[in-house]
Amino acid sequence: MGKFKKTLAEREQILAYKLLFPSFLIMLLIAAYPLFNVFYTSFTNKRFASTVKTKVIGLKNYQKLLSVTIKKLENENQSSREVLPKKPIRYKELKRFNIGNTHYVIGASDPDFLISVGNTIYFTLWSVLLELIIGLIIALVVNSNFKGKGPMRAIMLVPWAVITVVSARIWEWMFKANRTGLFNTVISNLGLGDGQASFLTDQALQLPAIIAVDVWKTAPFMALLLLAGLQTIPTSLYEAARVDGAGPIRQFFSITLPLLKPTIAVALIFRTLDALRAFDVFQVLLADRRYSMASYNYTQLIKYKNMGMASAIGVIIFIIIFGFAIGYIKFLGVDAND
Amino acid sequence: MINKETKKFLNKLLLYILVIFIAFYMLFPFWWAVVSSFKNEAQLQMVPATFLPRDPVTNKIFFDLKNYRSIFNDGTFLRGLLNSTIVATSVTLLALAVGSFSAFALGKLRFKGKNASLYIILAMTMFPQVTVLTGLYAVINALRLPAMASMILSYMLFTLPFTTWVLTSFFKELPVELMQSAQVDGATPFQSFKYILLPLTAPALVTTGLLAFIAAWNEYLFALTFTSIEPSARTIPVAIALFTGAVSRQEPFGEIMAAAVIVTIPIIILVLYFQKRIVAGLTAGAVKG
Numbered sequence: 001m002g003k004f005k006k007t008l009a010e011r012e013q014i015l016a017y018k019l020l021f022p023s024f025l026i027m028l029l030i031a032a033y034p035l036f037n038v039f040y041t042s043f044t045n046k047r048f049a050s051t052v053k054t055k056v057i058g059l060k061n062y063q064k065l066l067s068v069t070i071k072k073l074e075n076e077n078q079s080s081r082e083v084l085p086k087k088p089i090r091y092k093e094l095k096r097f098n099i100g101n102t103h104y105v106i107g108a109s110d111p112d113f114l115i116s117v118g119n120t121i122y123f124t125l126w127s128v129l130l131e132l133i134i135g136l137i138i139a140l141v142v143n144s145n146f147k148g149k150g151p152m153r154a155i156m157l158v159p160w161a162v163i164t165v166v167s168a169r170i171w172e173w174m175f176k177a178n179r180t181g182l183f184n185t186v187i188s189n190l191g192l193g194d195g196q197a198s199f200l201t202d203q204a205l206q207l208p209a210i211i212a213v214d215v216w217k218t219a220p221f222m223a224l225l226l227l228a229g230l231q232t233i234p235t236s237l238y239e240a241a242r243v244d245g246a247g248p249i250r251q252f253f254s255i256t257l258p259l260l261k262p263t264i265a266v267a268l269i270f271r272t273l274d275a276l277r278a279f280d281v282f283q284v285l286l287a288d289r290r291y292s293m294a295s296y297n298y299t300q301l302i303k304y305k306n307m308g309m310a311s312a313i314g315v316i317i318f319i320i321i322f323g324f325a326i327g328y329i330k331f332l333g334v335d336a337n338d
Numbered sequence: 339m340i341n342k343e344t345k346k347f348l349n350k351l352l353l354y355i356l357v358i359f360i361a362f363y364m365l366f367p368f369w370w371a372v373v374s375s376f377k378n379e380a381q382l383q384m385v386p387a388t389f390l391p392r393d394p395v396t397n398k399i400f401f402d403l404k405n406y407r408s409i410f411n412d413g414t415f416l417r418g419l420l421n422s423t424i425v426a427t428s429v430t431l432l433a434l435a436v437g438s439f440s441a442f443a444l445g446k447l448r449f450k451g452k453n454a455s456l457y458i459i460l461a462m463t464m465f466p467q468v469t470v471l472t473g474l475y476a477v478i479n480a481l482r483l484p485a486m487a488s489m490i491l492s493y494m495l496f497t498l499p500f501t502t503w504v505l506t507s508f509f510k511e512l513p514v515e516l517m518q519s520a521q522v523d524g525a526t527p528f529q530s531f532k533y534i535l536l537p538l539t540a541p542a543l544v545t546t547g548l549l550a551f552i553a554a555w556n557e558y559l560f561a562l563t564f565t566s567i568e569p570s571a572r573t574i575p576v577a578i579a580l581f582t583g584a585v586s587r588q589e590p591f592g593e594i595m596a597a598a599v600i601v602t603i604p605i606i607i608l609v610l611y612f613q614k615r616i617v618a619g620l621t622a623g624a625v626k627g
Binding site for chain 2: 169179188216265318
């Protein structure tokens, strides 16, 4: 009996490897070299589409991207150029702050990159949170019984079905800074403003605007995944809960939410990964006015031809994404072995 | 104290209000695209914007079909639709097939290196597309693949991890007893996968398939790169992005909106067709038995 069990386990293991083989073959074919290439290039000064000879320069790209320093200012109005070091790398002002009456300036050798990291993380946290809430509400509504739920399930996917680049253009068109745009027309019709709000150039409105676009666009993705998760919860559990006298809110927190956790975890991971790599929306709507990590990466590669630098940005994005993914996996407990 | 009937009625009312609210939220930008697609240049520039296409002079409702005529007269648009259909369908089928194999192994079988495999598959999709583009281009060139095949393979970078992870979580949810009882009946693990577990995940397969299909249908950057020397293989996002206005240097917003409407319709039909499968509720019965 013991021997039989062991061979069964062995056979299971072999079957598992056989089943994983196609995935790993595809990965080896298309992912291995490009990913290795990114790591290697990030340590060089390689130029994009150029004949200049490539040299290995070690960690210089990373140093350029990540160097930060804090200096004391003599007074509030002092120019940061007087205090920030210029050698071996030049620092530019990132932000000022004060503790008590002492003023400080934070300098960075590439403030645009650090700002893009901040933009992306702010964008990611807000859009994923809002998508989760809206997606969950939509999934719960669509999962309940009512007339016309078939068409409703198609309607709910429309935003996700509109091509990303095109949906960014639709919103760009709605965001127009005068009353040819939908929002400004509505705002002025309601008497809430002068109809001149420039959503895409006003610093304070840029990120909220882009979060609104992304939430609209991808809440359906979340909703559909969560709907599929809701489907796997046996209805008998709800019947039992009802017999025990549990109300809908109690049912939601003690049945729906715990059983939906694995689906929520997977949906969160993929949405967060996507949001941290957000490119299309930023590039189309804000271009050079405000960067996400990925659109800054694109700018470095295409506009400045700094391929080494762009690769280093790619690696940093990878590390940030990896950190988020591990955090989620540990926090939500979706490891394979449980 | 409200009686049961009123309470039921109020619940129903609340539900319908929510439904209408959600439908409005999901549709208003698309509705704006539809309205804009029926406007010509003069109508698009009217201040304030009109909620239905109107004639700038008489202010009467007037739908201009010129944008639709011009995209259908443009061969690249229809060609793009066909290309996108081929690419997205192949990507979906390949990712589902390969992904469900892996997901079964990761969700239901015991073997060494399980967590590592799960993470390696996920790590594939952690780099921004721009960064892997040059390396990927080199690989595609070395393999001498035509543009269509290049797109199908390279889209695996984001569809394969997604389908594998989602399906893994669904396979894990299926009760172990199902597989055990099949094995007692003499089925090999692969047979119990093929005949018992796979059909039970049909709703999950359709859901992930749809999401993967749309992601592939949407992809722009890889498509732009890989079709640069083979314009006949251009997919729909690339074709739309390369629209040039009839009037030079003017952005053809009306045409872009018309194209957006046309390419969204097939997806809506697809969803309507599959929506019953998405919510087949097959597993609910299986868990009990």
